Each structure stands twice: as C-alpha cells, then as structure tokens.
Amino acid sequence: MAKSKAEKAAERALDTARVAVGEAEKAVRKLDKKTKREAEDLADRLAAAAKDAKKAVRRAKATADDARASATSVAEHVAVPASHTGIPTFRELRDRAKARGIQGYSRMNKAQLLHALGEG
Structure with missing residues (x-):
C-alpha cells in the first residue's frame, strides 16, 4: 500500500x-x-x-x-589602692571633714585633713 x-x-x-x-x-x-x-x-x-x-x-x-x-x-x-591599706584617701578625708562641719576643709591638704580630724 x-x-x-x-x-x-x-x-x-x-x-x-x-x-x-x-x-x-x-x-x-x-x-x-x-x-x-x-x-x-x-x-x-x-x-x-x-x-x-x-x-x-x-x-x-x-x-x-x-x-x-x-x-x-x-x-x-x-598596687593596692590606699583605701584597702587602711589609709584613707584624700577624697574620703574631705568627705569626713565636710560631714563633721570642719571649716576650711576644701583648702586643706591630706596631712592637714588628718590633723583636723584627729587621725594624724
């Protein structure tokens, strides 16, 4: 086909x-x-x-x-900070003097602050 x-x-x-x-x-x-x-x-x-x-x-x-x-x-x-040796720092001393009302604390050095607080 x-x-x-x-x-x-x-x-x-x-x-x-x-x-x-x-x-x-x-x-x-x-x-x-x-x-x-x-x-x-x-x-x-x-x-x-x-x-x-x-x-x-x-x-x-x-x-x-x-x-x-x-x-x-x-x-x-x-070095160990002064606050750990038992000796207060300058700022701590100023705060204590301010709290006790000691006059002239802002012009004092560390030795004077110790003496004014009766610690030195």
Missing part, C-alpha cells in the same frame, strides 16, 4: 520531533552535569569556609585565654 502525503508528512514530523527530543535530552544531561559540578564546587567552598571559621574560633578562644591570663597577671602586680 502506498502511503499518502499526509502520512509521509506525519512521519517526517515525528522523526523531527524524535530528533528534537533527543537533542533536548542531551542538553538536559549536559546541564545536569554542569549543575552537579557547580553544586560540588559550592560544597567544597562551603567546607573550606567552615574549616576557616573553626580555625578563627580556635584562635579567638586562644587570644581570649591569653588576654584573661595577662589581665590576671597584671591585676596581681598592680
């Missing part, structure tokens, strides 16, 4: 569609490979960033520990 023109045209269109579908499938596979490579690259970059972040955290902790140790060492070697 002879095929009609319409059947031949339909077969040609079907062949063209098959070729187009094959090309589309190739393109999808190519894009999938490209996307897969990009995803792997991003995963590698993320892993490297996480590794760097962990290093930064360790360094920051070490720096903080060193700073604490240094601060403790400095605090141990700093």
